[in-house]
Amino acid sequence: MTGAQMVIDILVKQGISDVFGYPGGAIMPIYDALYGAPLKHYLTRHEQGAGFAAVGYARSTGKLGVCFATSGPGATNLVTALADAMMDSVPLLAITGQVPTAAIGSDAFQEVDVLGMSLSCTKHSFMVERAEDLAEVLQQAMHLAVSGRPGPVLVDIPKDIQQALVPFSPWSADTQAQEASILNDLALANELLKKASKPVAYVGGGVHSADAQPALMAFLEQTQMPAVSTLKALGSVLPEYEYDLGMLGMHGTKAANLAVQECDLLVCIGARFDDRVTGNLAKFAAKAKVIHLDIDAAEIGKRKPAAASLVADLTVSLPLLQGVLAPADWRAHISHMQREYAWRYDYPGEKVFAPYLLNKLSHDVPQDTVVCCDVGQHQMWVAQHMKFSHPSNHLSSGGAGTMGFGLPAAIGAKIARPDNMVITVSGDGSIMMNIQELATIRRNNLAVKIVILDNQRLGMVRQWQELFFSARYSETNLSDNPDFVQLAAVFGIPGQTITHASEVDDAIEKLVNSSGPYILHACIDDKENVWPLVPPGAANDEMLTENTQ
Known part of the structure; x- marks a missing residue:
């Protein structure tokens, strides 16, 4: 078969049913092979949309997401999605067309060094240089994307190799070369758990990557220690867990940030001490010893020293930790902070109050609803005021913080999970x-x-700009945006605009009960801020609030 036919054949044999992409000259042979194949292709309207749809597909299912793009601008338009997937450890396969091998290096039409350009934002990148290598490279790429710490892998295929007749050679991973678990510090970790008087579980996105929610909840139920979560980990701790403190960090809950600052043992479970989490790193959990569980040895000690580390899949390491019950006085203190710093939704004004709207939406949608966020104030309000029963139900661009993520990610999630409600919350x-x-x-x-x-x-x-740049509002006015409901109507999507708090409940009911796509355009106060906020250079217990700024 031709190289292009082999690409489609291998994807199908590996269980891929859906791909996202946009055709062009250098990938046209693959699109020709796609014609009539048992593989559903979704044409997005921009290659970045294809990349993010594949990310949404992968994050909402745990499966490999796949996207196609042509050479030159097609491939460069994928880079943002690759970077996003790399930062958030998302299994993604990007297949790009390239100019023919004889033209590489000649500045041919739509030639870009995709291999060099993508090295910093992929787990691995390949350019197929010989037709006989194509099958092995593609199969290896798919394995790399989903194994160990997941991530994006790019395969760049010159047009002449797509057109060449190529031999098929089945490839399998060397099972003897799998990453060994390093559990040397297990005894020390369990000793630290025994001695801790104020332990806190710091939960990261690795729980979702490892499908380790059951192991996490078993550990928490045994220890009853308070749990704090990163943005990407929200939903890993079940909402009904008594000592769930929600998100920590720059816009984390007050109880979560104070608990971490007071703790004497921080059990880091698949997290990487991101700067948006830690604030001033030297002051972050300064009284605590750290037990760090992660599949990636490179994360151990990268940002904060660990007294004990367990490098393994979380489904292996978590059950080995001894479930020592957290002291009663610490649990009582946590319960007191939960009550004292609970969110309030009795907004006094007449305008739409975003936290109330999102909390109401969270209560009214089915438990298995997928919520996809863009980036900005609305993203933080979702993280603070909505509850999730699984991390695959909350898709938000974490490490990269990519605006424009939400809508295409929701498309990928809806295609992956057609029977579940999918909502994108955007600004x-x-x-x-x-x-x-x-x-x-x-x-x-x-x-x-x-x-x-x-x-x-x-x-x-x-x-x-208001808080840290003397209210010098530079290029942040978007008052000339189009009427979003009218714009959606052009695409056949119904919806409504609301401007008053009294309209929120009925509007949410209409959105939830709509049978097809629907848009709810909620106009909110242009002066409303997200609280609390840890200012730059501050420790997490030095939060600004609406009353202390």
């Missing part, structure tokens, strides 16, 4: 970055619900 800034994907929703009749929190501002930047 009036983020939604405009990949607004063209409304066409993808229309073409495929996808029942994606869209909530836009519109303050006519680039809200998070405006908030920082």
Whole structure:
């Protein structure tokens, strides 16, 4: 078969059923082989949309996401999605076309060094240089993307290799070369757990990658220690867990940040001490010893020294920790902070209050609903005020913080999980970055619900300008955005605009009960800020609040 036919054949044999992409000259042989193949292709309206749809597909299922793009600008448009997947450890396979091998290095039309460009934002990148290597490279790439710490892998295939007749050679991973677990510190870790008087579980995105939610909950139920979560880990701790403190960090809950600052043992479970979590690193959990569990040895000690480390899949390491019950006085203190710093939703004004809207939405949707966020104030409000029963139900661009993520990620999630409700929550800034994907929703009749929190501002930047740049509001006014409901109507998507708090409950009911795609455009106060906020250079217990700024 031709190289192009082999690409499709291997994807099908490896169980891939859906791919996202955009055709062009250098990948045209693969698109020709796709014609009539048992593989469903979803045409997005931008290659970045294809990349993020594949990310949404992967994150909502744990399966490999796949996207196609042509050479040159097609491949460069994928880079942001690759970087996002790399930062958040998402299994992604990107297949790009390249100019023919004889033209490489000649500045041919739409030639870009995709291999060199992608090395820093992929787990591994390949350029196929010989037709006889194609089968092995592609199979190896798929294995690399999902094994160990997942991540994006790119395969760049010159056009002449796509057209050449190539031999098929089955490839299998060397099972003898799998990463060994390093559990040398297990006895020390269990001794630290026994001696701790104020332990805290710091839960990261690795729990989702390892499918380790059952192991995590078993550990928490045994120890009854308070749990704090990163943005990507939200949903890993079940909402009904008594000592769940929610998200920690820059916009974390007050109880979560104070508990971490007071603790004497921090059990880091698949997290990487990101700067948005730690604030001032030297002051982060300064009284605590650290037990660090991670599959990636490179994370151990990278940001904060670990007294004990367990390098293994979390489903292996977590059950080996002894479930020592946290002291009663520590648990009582945590319960007191939960009550004292609980969110309030009795907003006094007449305008739509975003935290109330999102909390109400969280209560009214089915438990298995997938919520996909863009980046900005609305993203933090979702993290603070919505509850999730599994991390695959909350898709948010964490490490990269990519505006424009939400809409295409929701498309991928809806295709992956057609029987579940899928909602994207966006801001009036983020939604405009990949607004063209409304066409993808229309073409495929996808029942994606869209909530836009519109303050006519680039809200998070405006908030920082107010607090830290003397209210010098530079280029954050978005008051000339289009009417989003009218814009959605052009794509056949119904919806409504609300401007008053009294309209929220009925509007949410209409959105939840709509049978197809729907848009809820909620106009909010342009001066509303996200609280609390840990300012730059501060420790997490030095949070600004609405009353202390």
